[in-house]
Amino acid sequence: xxxxxxxxxxxxxxxxxxxxxxxxxxxxxxxxxxxxxxxxxxxxxxxxxxxxxxxxxxxxxxxxxxxxxxxxxxxxxxxxxxxxxxxxxxxxxxxxxxxxxxxxxxxxxxxxxxxxxxxxxxxxxxxxxxxxxxxxxxxxxxxxxxxxxxxxxxxxxxxxxxxxxxxxxxxxxxxxxxxxxxxxxxxxxxxxxxxxxxxxxxxxxxxxxxxxxxxxxxxxxxxxxxxxxxxxxxxxxxxxxxxxxxxxxxxxxxxxxxxxxxxxxxxxxxxxxxxxxxx
Ligand SMILES: [Zn+2]
Numbered sequence: 001x002x003x004x005x006x007x008x009x010x011x012x013x014x015x016x017x018x019x020x021x022x023x024x025x026x027x028x029x030x031x032x033x034x035x036x037x038x039x040x041x042x043x044x045x046x047x048x049x050x051x052x053x054x055x056x057x058x059x060x061x062x063x064x065x066x067x068x069x070x071x072x073x074x075x076x077x078x079x080x081x082x083x084x085x086x087x088x089x090x091x092x093x094x095x096x097x098x099x100x101x102x103x104x105x106x107x108x109x110x111x112x113x114x115x116x117x118x119x120x121x122x123x124x125x126x127x128x129x130x131x132x133x134x135x136x137x138x139x140x141x142x143x144x145x146x147x148x149x150x151x152x153x154x155x156x157x158x159x160x161x162x163x164x165x166x167x168x169x170x171x172x173x174x175x176x177x178x179x180x181x182x183x184x185x186x187x188x189x190x191x192x193x194x195x196x197x198x199x200x201x202x203x204x205x206x207x208x209x210x211x212x213x214x215x216x217x218x219x220x221x222x223x224x225x226x227x228x229x230x231x232x233x234x235x236x237x238x239x240x241x242x243x244x245x246x247x248x249x250x251x252x253x254x255x256x257x258x259x260x261x262x263x264x265x266x267x268x269x270x271x272x273x274x275x276x277x278x279x
Pocket of ligand 1: 005006031035
């Protein structure tokens, strides 16, 4: 049976997909044997249809989509939960510096010349800080009992220098032992977290404006991801420090702020990707 090229071209898709009957297939094969043009069309058709004849390709795409969505949801929830846990733990373990009082502690000189400090406050921690010629000492407590709580501490005479002060980060230090050469001193809380907070707020404003201006194109989306970093830092700061920006020790709260901020960032990115992908 002789077929024209036109009829063969109409039948080719059915033959390639395996849907043509025995008679049609034989007739097309016979025609292809003598027609280079139609053979080329057939080759082309086979190449084009190969990816589509995998029957579960769309199903796999749906599966992949579900797995991705689930991963992003887990990321969003896990990030928020971790951030809350870090903030709560940071607050419970934050040292609360006790103000000086006559009954809080006593200082005695030992025969060796070292100083014995006895704290009359159960479950308190003692921090000793030597700076130059003088030494300061502070007592703190927190909600969860400190691991290194001590009732007594010996300060070697060579570490004390000319004077030992009590510093409670709220004004003038109290002279506990020795003599004050400079006529009194003050230990002020550190403001470094305040500067970081202001810096983060400035970055959040600038990057937020940039993201709003560029929102129509890809750079805008990237800008949103960058903008989230200072925003997460600010939220984490309030989570760890409350409304306060002053601290006696900057390293400890900064560490907690950074891990809480990183958790929040994970949550925010997962959530945004979830929402953007839906559109
Ligand atoms: Zn032909």
